Amino acid sequence: MTLTTSADWAYFLAICGVMGITGQLVRAIGGLKKVNDEAATMEVKFADAFEWPVFLTPIATGFAAGIIAGLSIKPDEITTQFLLGVLAAGYSGADFIAAFMKKSLPDVQKAASASAAKALSFDAFASKTLSLRTSISDAVKYVIADSKKIDLSEVSDEKKLSSLSFDETDCIALERNIDLYFFNVLGLQFDKLLFGTKAITRELTVEQVIDKVNSLHPRPRF
Structure with missing residues (x-):
């Protein structure tokens, strides 16, 4: 506008x-x-x-x-x-x-390096040299683990969110956390926000949550 x-x-x-x-x-x-x-x-x-x-x-x-x-x-x-x-x-x-x-x-040196390399700016998770464009699944798993403060190794594709102690309120918060993490930390945007859609339920597996995120076509904001 x-x-x-x-x-x-x-x-x-x-x-x-x-x-x-x-x-x-x-x-x-x-x-x-x-x-x-x-x-x-x-x-x-x-x-x-x-x-x-x-x-x-x-x-x-x-x-x-x-x-x-x-x-x-x-x-x-x-x-x-x-x-x-x-x-x-x-x-x-x-x-x-x-x-x-x-x-x-970011500090001046990091900004200059990022600009020269045309790279995205990541937080501590990205320090593991994750290539987000090819590893959306890893990013989603990280947010799931961080939302419940559990070890990333516990978040496997076949596990249902309910088995990771997610309730309905946690699922709503997870939608918000995914939106914020992808937009503000990873510099990606979706076709539409996930938060408020109630697309994520506790009966979904981790793999199904990843599919939901992929269906929103995450892409660089700039």
Whole structure:
């Protein structure tokens, strides 16, 4: 989309910021319920147990993540897919910002080397000299392992996500994690975002999850 006036920019950034905040609010619901339960246990008012600084910090983080995501994507038009992507970035908050900074602000020497070699910028996983274009499966397995904090060797093609202790909520989070990892860390984009499609279920095998990702045709963003 073309942003030519101050009003255009203000409108665009406001939408991105609000969606980022919404992502953090979704994440905060569980925490607010926990505070309410603890207040009831201690027989005090919710307002006495609630800490505004603790609440506002992630909200500000979500706002920043939303704006950064919007500026990094800058779509031709504001679509539901774009808004869900910004919401997912807001949900991830500080993790998204950290991944974006690693991707977008490498040190000068690494940037020069990457430019000369026309290579993608990878995180610690890519330090294993993974060629992502031929190893999408390895990238997906890495995200699956990282999502449950298990050893990569446990993630084999024939295993179902349920056998790796994934529940429905974990599957939704996995969709988000795959989107963020491929987009922000590996510099790849899909035909459409995986997050929110509910395409990944706990009954799928790892190989089937890889097929889902391949069907989205991951390709370099630039």
